Amino acid sequence: MVAPERPMPRTPPKNDRDVAHWEAVEEAAELLSELDFEGALKTLKEIIQRDPNNPYAYNLLGTTLWELQQLEPARDAFRAAVLVSPDYLGARLGLSHALRKLGDLRGAVQQARAAIARFPDDGEAHHALGLALTQHVLAESDLDSTDQARKQAITSLEYFIESKPEIEAAQEARGLIAALKKRGGDDDEDEDDDVD
Numbered sequence: 001m002v003a004p005e006r007p008m009p010r011t012p013p014k015n016d017r018d019v020a021h022w023e024a025v026e027e028a029a030e031l032l033s034e035l036d037f038e039g040a041l042k043t044l045k046e047i048i049q050r051d052p053n054n055p056y057a058y059n060l061l062g063t064t065l066w067e068l069q070q071l072e073p074a075r076d077a078f079r080a081a082v083l084v085s086p087d088y089l090g091a092r093l094g095l096s097h098a099l100r101k102l103g104d105l106r107g108a109v110q111q112a113r114a115a116i117a118r119f120p121d122d123g124e125a126h127h128a129l130g131l132a133l134t135q136h137v138l139a140e141s142d143l144d145s146t147d148q149a150r151k152q153a154i155t156s157l158e159y160f161i162e163s164k165p166e167i168e169a170a171q172e173a174r175g176l177i178a179a180l181k182k183r184g185g186d187d188d189e190d191e192d193d194d195v196d
Contacts, residue, residue: 025056032064040064055085062094074098082111089119096128100135108132123163127173130156134176137183150184 024047031040041064047057062077075098081091092115100108112129119125133153137146157173157180165173 021051021054021056024051024054025060028057028060032060032067035067037064037068041068053084055081055088055091058084059088059091059094062091062098066094066098071098071101075102087118089115089122089125092118093124093128096132100128100132105132105136105139109136123160123165126156126163127160127165127169129153130160130173130176134180137180147184150180154180 025044028040028043028047031037031043040060044057044061044064047054048061051057058077058081062074062081065071065074065077075095078091078095078098081088082095085091092111096108096111096115099105099111109129109132112125112132115122115125116129130153133149133156137150137153140146154177157177161170161173164170
């Protein structure tokens, strides 16, 4: 399972309100890092009750629920974070991954594309798009033309690899690219098999 955003903001808080939002969830982030999911859930629900506009609380709630394999509530929490803070990349990526795991490939692709529109150089956003498109191609669902989706998935996954992710993630992406190329009958003679 590809985990959504780590329980940290992708960028430092930008203003006093953002700092206050992050400080409000520090204890919950610590509980989550200690794998105390029930403690994190309780704390996050209390924070959201006090401040329903805290995007970090919704994102961490989504991450906690993801870890508990409660994908529909995780999706809803990530969606709430994105509604409160449309530029919160981690929450948008979490939403894309949750939608993909729930089989909503159109929604997953839409959220990944929205992330790339806001953060075109982000490798994780390209990874989310590549995963959603790969699932579409392998399932042959009616999203875009399968060949177009296959080519875009390959491009997104190659971009992700160029961003120097962890070795395991890069290897997984290379495996997906190989499967996509095989499915399309592409030559892979020029494929670089070096591990970063």
